[in-house]
Amino acid sequence: MGLLVTIIVGLIAGLVASRIMKVRTGVLLDIILGIVGGVVGGWISTLITGVNLMSGFNLTSILVALAGSIVVLAIYRAFAKK
Secondary structure (H helix, E strand, C coil): CHHHHHHHHHHHHHHHHHHHCCCCCCHHHHHHHHHHHHHHHHHHHHHHHCCCCCCCCCHHHHHHHHHHHHHHHHHHHHHHCC
8 A cells, every 4th residue: 555655646746846847758757757756755754754754645745755756856857958
């Protein structure tokens, strides 16, 4: 169940993060980067607080995944520049 929630929260976070960062990557890449961002956000929250804040479908999880998605999108933009 935890992985499924991470994927769903990552989907939401990826779409929102791409709008915040004004990145035109397409919906499929937004979803993939959002899922990766959700995992990264959970990992970063564990490093900082000692607790994985990706605990379910709630506002905290969405904000953590959003922060992770923004980090992943910033890295993507740095490497995808032409």
